[in-house]
Amino acid sequence: MSPALEKKAPQRSCIACGKQAQKAELFRLVRSEEGRVAFDASGKARGRGAYVCSTGCLERAFKSKRIDRALRTSTARADFEQICIALPDSLQVI
Numbered sequence: 001m002s003p004a005l006e007k008k009a010p011q012r013s014c015i016a017c018g019k020q021a022q023k024a025e026l027f028r029l030v031r032s033e034e035g036r037v038a039f040d041a042s043g044k045a046r047g048r049g050a051y052v053c054s055t056g057c058l059e060r061a062f063k064s065k066r067i068d069r070a071l072r073t074s075t076a077r078a079d080f081e082q083i084c085i086a087l088p089d090s091l092q093v094i
């Protein structure tokens with residue numbers, strides 16, 4: 001992509017489907033220092049982050065180990081379940 005086409009707003013892409021969106025439209029996952037993975041509601045937590053665009057993509061990313069690859073850790077099922085619980089109500093995993 002030519003530099004002239006760079007977008008002004010920071011864009012992030014979903015690790016599951018690759019969809020690009022503004023940071024605020026995606027869910028940020030963050031890896032803690034202990035290697036645990038959590039939902040970062042503020043979007044500003046310290047640590048390595050990865051983005052998903054929906055709970056469906058969250059689930060796909062977990063099952064395909066893309067979260068693990070993006071965050072260079074091993075996502076525990078318990079952590080994944082916590083993330084599902086922590087996501088906004090309107091986007092609960094069915």
Ligand SMILES: [Zn+2]
Pocket residue numbers: 014015016017018019052053054057
């Ligand atoms: Zn997605």
